[in-house]
Amino acid sequence: MRFKWLLVLLITSLSTYAQSGFDASLRQLNERIAEKDQYDQEKNTRINKLQNALELPENASAAKKYELYTRLYEEYKSFNYDKAFFYAQRMQEYGRKLKDPVKIAKGKITMGFILLSSGMFKETFDSLNTVNVRILPDSIKKEYYFLNARTYYDLADFDKDKYYTPVYISKASLYIDSALSLSNPSAYEYQYYLGLKDLKMGKNDQAEKRLMKLLNSHTISNHQMAVTTSTLSDIYIQNNNIDEAIRLLFTAAEADIKSSTKEAAAMLNLAQLLHKKGDIKNAFVFINEAMRDATYYGARQRKLQVSAILMVIAGEKVNSVEEQRRILFIYAALLTLLAAMVILFAFIISRQLKKLRKADKIIVQTNTSLQETINKLNEAEKIKEEYIGYYFNLISEYIAKLDQFKRAVNNKIVTRKFDDMQMLVNNINLKKERDELFLNFDKAFLTLFPNFVEAFNALFAAEHQTKPAADQLLNTDLRIFALIRLGIHDTEKIASILEYSINTIYNYKARIKGRSLVANDDFEAAILAIKAV
Structure with missing residues (x-):
């Protein structure tokens, strides 16, 4: 039993270590992307x-x-x-x-x-x-042979055909041998191409040892590092060691960024492996980086290759978001249904209580001395007590379920990191939400049009210029014309967004245009002429 617990502890520790290593590599690659x-x-x-x-x-x-x-x-x-x-x-x-x-x-x-x-x-x-x-000369002849070998190897990988692929690999091996005969055995290219040949011939263990020795015993450039680690990742993919392949591709992608290599496939392969592991979020980030590189490099075939994978990952990302929305919608619908059922049972109980009280009043008013009537009254009282107990127990159960469901939803939201939705369930403050909405709109708009306030005020004499309050980015005057600058010209829609009446918006616009140095008919054109960053 003690050994069993030690084994569990060891596995858990290794898993935690692997995850921390992944997180560190992920963070480091994202830092390199930011420095690209x-x-x-x-x-x-x-x-x-x-x-x-x-x-x-x-x-x-x-x-x-x-x-x-x-x-x-x-x-x-x-x-x-x-x-x-x-x-x-x-x-x-x-x-x-x-x-x-x-x-x-x-x-x-x-x-x-x-x-x-x-x-x-x-x-x-x-x-x-x-x-x-x-x-x-030998130096260029060697380059010629290596390029032919790589062409046949790439063609073999592209075709993946049982008949032609072995033929291409065989031809590539002949070219590799010709190039190696002209190479210095201590040079990087000699060792790398020997490892590549072993890999393509199915000698994965020998290829892994040779390439690992190359990484550990040679001082190599960023581009050579990317090529070597990418090739090593192929070995681990074939051996179904996806985690180690991902680690190597992190290194390769980072080296590609440092060497400004745009035609490399490390970022693309990394996105594919993360997608295979179900990490859609990071796969989507890296496939977009691969597309950015392919677009920059400019080769049409490269862009088509990345686009095919981008559409798959993007589609799954959209489906993931939609699935989360669907689940939240179901939870909200169930919560609403449960609340409606509680209200319905409360209404039924109220009606039953009214009926019982009415029956009790009638029985009291008749004041009959007949035993039958007394028995009926006792029976009615008993029914009354039982109904009250039954319905109150039922209400208590639904309230308990409602509370349990609410806590479950809150826990689910916390797990999904939707903290603002928990605030929405527990304490809806419309004024705060509206103010925050306007503040977020102001921030987003001024990010696009940082000079909007200055450009707007330039249309007025100094005494009519608009200055937002100290705690504001935009005020109502500015917000109306910010919406117009964004292409919203419908006064009714502007009024709806800002929660004013249509007449109020008309009055705002007329007052502002009347103070402008620009003719009224040209004022909105001047607003639309304000440039974004």
Whole structure:
């Protein structure tokens, strides 16, 4: 028995530790997402320096331009599809101007990488098949072989066909072997591609050991970290260790953000795994980030891939919200029904008591000496007592049920963190709610139109300008025209929102327009011209 309790305690501790690790990784990734623009700005700064360097004199050498185009391509290749495609074309163009077949081939290989990153397999092969491999130096030849291997591996993953997938994996392995023969065994790329080959050949344990050793024994860049941990996550997914795969994808997604990599799939895969575990809230956040990256990168195929998953997760998020609303509606309906039943039984009891009192009065007034009448009176009194006890017991039961149901609803609301709904059940304060509604409207409106009050007052002479009270953001004058600025022109609707009569709203508008420096007919147009942030 003691061992059993120790085992339970150990499992509980491990579960708590795993959850705390997940929460820490989740918080850290969200912090990196908040800093994403900062990392992108650093990359754009490097790009701007290179683009400024392109402003060369007319007699500048083609070789210098080729070098700058190559560096710009390297910055853009995982950042912006259109720009990378453009500079890959320029590399080929200036390779031809230099009449250098190696530089032309290098441009075709870079073009192949961009096409593959966007999911265009046919076009990738078209570009790579035009490369004359024999003329290439070992460094570029190695790059050519690695790119062919990755293309066949990606095509195998895309097809997932029992016949073609093994063929593609076999071809990829041949290219991997050719590239490895030209690589330094101590280099990152050598170890990574060996691990990738093991993974694709089904040697998961060997691949895991090799990639883990790579992470622990090499100093690698953010982009290499993202690639390695993403590949490792595939191993854990195949082994059905989803929690470890998610942990690795947190690391990969964070590394992608730090390296401003937009074409990566780590964020997408993370959203899919969280969705699989039922964490719709975080899955929805990350799939939107993946779509933001795909849109920024600009490759149509990438956006289509993310969109398909985004629609599934978004649909389930909507269904989840609707289900919560439906449950709350059912609880509210049951509470209302229970209250109605209590009122109904109270009404029935009241009517029965009135009838019994009337019968008692009649019996007393007859004052008959007959035993039968006395017996009937006693019987009526007995019925009266029993009915009163029965109905009061029934009321007590329903009141107890109502109280129990109310506490259950409150507990449910607390569990779902809908604290304001508990306040609504226990203490409805319409004035406070209305004031809070107006305050929230004012805050939201001034977030969109922070200069609204100044722009509004600019339409009046100084003595007619509107100044809200110290505890207000907007007053009624400003609120009327804030609604008009939002596109609500119907006076009846404005009156309904602000809880004034239609005539009062007409009077407000007429008074305000009459004081304006602008003609009455042009005043609302001037309000609509106030710009948002």
